[in-house]
Amino acid sequence: MKDFNQDQVETHFEKLLRPQLTWLYRISYRFTGNKADAEDLVQDLLVKLYPRRDELDSVANLRPWLVRVLYRLFLDNERRQKRSPLRLLKRRPKDDAEDPLEQFPASDPDPEQYTGGRILSERIEQALNMLCRDHRAIITLHDMEGYRLSELETLLEVPLGTLKSRLHRGRATLRKILEKDGTF
């Protein structure tokens, strides 16, 4: 790569990662719960990876490697936020101007067209956003992205027992929230 000129370097970097962008954004969106933070997380990832282009070239299976870096970045960002004065008060999405659901194509305003599936999705999105970061992350990666716990143990460098505990507690919390609002 060092023989490339700057334009070629950029092109090569983009060629490697552009096919992963939609997927990275989807995970980031599930991690963070809103569009702006998801975009920032993907952006931060690209900034972090740009100086590591040579390393990227040598990675045989890019996605697991990217998941690991993305997850660590997500935790780092969350920790930074935690250090700010009283990390309080984040409005729940249904009242938030950055309602993640605004990103989805609008449905027909006719209530009859507002399908049960969409309502269910909205409520699940809202409930997911009420989980703590660890629970949200494990549910995203395991239940939604299909990574096995044994894979995640290696990828995230978190003991299997801890992952299972987070997953079970996260689901239990989700069910409680959804049962409470009558969704389930």
Add this chain to the structure above:
Amino acid sequence: MDCRITNHYMEDYLDDMLDDATRGRFQEHVERCPDCRNRLARGRELKNALNALPEPILDPDFAARAFKHAAAAHTWRRRIDTSKMMRIAASILVIVALGIVLKGGWGPGQLESPKAFVQLNQPEDVQLVFYSEENLENVTFRLEPPDGIELVGFENQREIVWQGNLARGDNLLVLPVIARNREGGSLVAEIRHGSRNKQFRLQLKVQQADHPHPGADRFDSSVAPMRFI
């Protein structure tokens, strides 16, 4: 296998992590137990619903912006992201703006006492959900953790007071807490707006890290709803 053990294995069954023998006993019980069958169905329903969530849509111009920015950040050794800075500025306002409160039904002596479980010497987030019927400005918030419980970042402070606004609807207050002894106690949250005030008491129970509370009850430790409609 009885209901209690079946419940213990429920998540592992859903994740196909049981050995053949245990899975067989689990299935035998579920076939003859309507309650466990129902719990299993709800577990599957949740998994299916999570898988069916719609794909978030990436802005068409994001990729071009992001790659350009990554290259520029590397070259300039700094990041220039006006939109992000504006969002950070906005989020500071939001941080101040959220809190607790409601329009009606205020008054001294109105106490809500949900319960939450935290583990000894481990930072944990306790989340409180509050509902406000309208946007409110100049709200005073006061937090008073019990002895032996500290708010992370505010260690040794027995009272934290700040002012802010409240948004209409549900508001989420995330409290990073750490229990320094096993005693637990009531965390007091008070909200004042004009002549009105309301106090909440959250019962914090402390448990040993190696004796976690059963998963089904963990809801109380991570989300303590205080809804006032």
